[in-house]
Amino acid sequence: MSKNTTNSSNTKKALGLFGKYLSVWVFLCIVTGVLIGKYLPIVPTTLGKFEYASVSLPIVILVWLMIYPMMLKVDFSCVKKCFKQPKGLTVTLVTNWLIKPFTMYFFAFLFFNIIFQNYIADALAKEYIAGAILLGAAPCTAMVFVWSHLTKGNATYTLIQVAINDLIILVAFAPIVSLLLGIGGVVIPYDTLALSVGLFVVIPFLAGYLTRKGQIKKNGSEHFKKQFLPKFKGITEVGLLFTLVIIFSFQGEVILSNPLHIGLIAVPLIIQTCFIFFLAYVWAKIWRVTHDIAAPASMIGASNFFELAVAVAIVLFGLSSGATLVTVVGVLVEVPVMLALVKVANRTKGWFMRPNDKMVGDKIPNRF
Numbered sequence: 001m002s003k004n005t006t007n008s009s010n011t012k013k014a015l016g017l018f019g020k021y022l023s024v025w026v027f028l029c030i031v032t033g034v035l036i037g038k039y040l041p042i043v044p045t046t047l048g049k050f051e052y053a054s055v056s057l058p059i060v061i062l063v064w065l066m067i068y069p070m071m072l073k074v075d076f077s078c079v080k081k082c083f084k085q086p087k088g089l090t091v092t093l094v095t096n097w098l099i100k101p102f103t104m105y106f107f108a109f110l111f112f113n114i115i116f117q118n119y120i121a122d123a124l125a126k127e128y129i130a131g132a133i134l135l136g137a138a139p140c141t142a143m144v145f146v147w148s149h150l151t152k153g154n155a156t157y158t159l160i161q162v163a164i165n166d167l168i169i170l171v172a173f174a175p176i177v178s179l180l181l182g183i184g185g186v187v188i189p190y191d192t193l194a195l196s197v198g199l200f201v202v203i204p205f206l207a208g209y210l211t212r213k214g215q216i217k218k219n220g221s222e223h224f225k226k227q228f229l230p231k232f233k234g235i236t237e238v239g240l241l242f243t244l245v246i247i248f249s250f251q252g253e254v255i256l257s258n259p260l261h262i263g264l265i266a267v268p269l270i271i272q273t274c275f276i277f278f279l280a281y282v283w284a285k286i287w288r289v290t291h292d293i294a295a296p297a298s299m300i301g302a303s304n305f306f307e308l309a310v311a312v313a314i315v316l317f318g319l320s321s322g323a324t325l326v327t328v329v330g331v332l333v334e335v336p337v338m339l340a341l342v343k344v345a346n347r348t349k350g351w352f353m354r355p356n357d358k359m360v361g362d363k364i365p366n367r368f
Contacts, residue, residue, distance in 0.1 A: 026332045029241055033248025034256065044249040048319070056314060058246065063200055063311045064207075065239030069232040071166075071208025073145075075159060085157065088284065088293035092161045095280040095301040096139040097172055103275060104136025105129070105180050107268040116264050124322045128265060131326025133180045134313050136272065137173055138305035139165045144296060147303065147338055151295035151345045158296040165300065166205065169308070173197055177312070200311040240331075243310065247328055250319035265329045270337055277302035277341050284352075291352035295345040303338050306331045 036043050050057045112125040112132075120128065140147075140162075148158040174197050215224045277298045284294035309327040317323040 025237075025241060026244060026328075029244035030248050030328075030332075033245045033250075036245070037249040038256070040249075044246070044319070047246060048250075056319065059243060059311065059314055059319070060199060062239045062243045062246070064204055066236045066243070067200065067204040067308070068208055069229075069236045071204050072212055072229060072232065075163065075212070085293065087287050087289050088157060088297045089161060089164060091280050091284050091287065091289065091294070092139075092297040092300050093164065093168070095276060095283075095297075096165060097168060097176070099279065100139070100272075100276050100301050101133065101136045101176050101180060104132050104272050105183065107272045107275075108132035108136075111264070111268040119260065119264060127317060127322030128326050130181055130317065131309075131313055131321075131323035131330075132268065132272075133177060134309040134323065135269070135304045135306065135327055135330045137176045137180070138169065138308045140300050140303035140305055143303055143334075143338070144300045147299035147342055148296040150342045151299070151349075152292060153296035153299075154290075154292040157293050158300075161297060161300055166201075169201055169305070170197065170205070173201070173308075195315070197312070199315075200308055244328060244331070247310070247314070247319055247324060250324075261325075262329060262332075265326050266333045269326075269330055269333055273302050273334070273337050274341070277344075281345070289352070291345075291349050294352055295349075298345070299338065299341070302341060303334055304330055306334065 047056070047058055108129045112120055112128045113122075117125070144162060145155075145158060147153075148155060212224065215228050219228070280298040280301050281294060284297055289297070306327060309330065310324065313321065313324040313327045
C-alpha cells in the first residue's frame, strides 16, 4: 500500500463519516431548518414556548448531549504533567486567551462595521460582532483531537492542553466576553453570561468528571476507554445536528432575506482562523517546540468550541439573532479550513524538531 493511500485511510478513520463531511451535514441542516421555518412555522413557534429565564430547554438538552461525551474524554488528573514541557502549553494559552479574542474582535469590527458597512445594517453588524466574539473566546475542546491525530500530534500533551483550556474557560470566558461585548456596544448583564457558562460548561464538566471517576473506580480505566466511552459514540454529532436544525428553523427568514450575509460572515472567520494558526505555529517554530506539540497547540487556538459559542449566543441574543447565525456559520466554515491547515502542518513538518532530536548549539540539526 502506498504512503498516500495509507494517509488517506488514516484521515477517513480519524474523521469518520460525520467529521469528514461536517460541512455537508451542516449545509443539510441549514436547508432543513430553513424549510421547516418557512413551511412549518408552528415547529419553531412551539419550541419557543419551552424556555425558562430566556433559556431554551430543548437547546439546553441538546447542548448537554453535545458536551457531556467530550467531558468524559478529558482526564483532568494529568494537568500537572504539563509543567515538564511548558513551551507548547504557553503558546496555546497566550494565543487563546491574550491574543485570539481580541484579534477576532478586530477582524469582526473591521469587516462588519467598515468593509461591509454598505451590506450590513448597523444593528445587525453589532450582533454579528457579538457572535464572532463568542467564537473567539472559546478555544477548541473536541475536534482538536482529530486535528492532533491527523498531524501525528502528541496525544497526551494535546489532552493536557485541552484540559487546561477547559479549566480556564470556567473562569475566563465570562469576563473576556463581557469586556469585549461592552466594547462592541452590546451591554450584557454579567450574571446572564455567568449563567450560560454554568449551564453549558460547569454542569457537563462536573457530570463528565464524576462519571469518569466513578466508572474508572468501579471497572478500571481499560474498561472505561474500551467499553464505556464507545457507548456515547455519535451522541455529540446527533445533538449538534438537531441543534442546527432548530436554530435554522428560527433563522430561515434572515437567511432567505439576506443569503449574501452567510458569505460575508465567513470572510472574517476564515481570516481569523488562518491568522491565529500561523501566529502560534511560527511562534512554536521560533521557540523550537517539537512538531508533535506545535501542531496541536496551533490547532487549538485556530478552531473554536463552537458548541459553547452557539449555546451562549442563543441564551444572550436568542435563536433568531445575528449573533447565533455567526456562531453557526463558524461551524460551517471550520472543518474545511482546519483540514487545509492540517495539510499545511504536515507539509511543513520538516521545519521542526522531532521529539528525539538533540540541539546542536542554538540550531536544529540538519536532517534534510
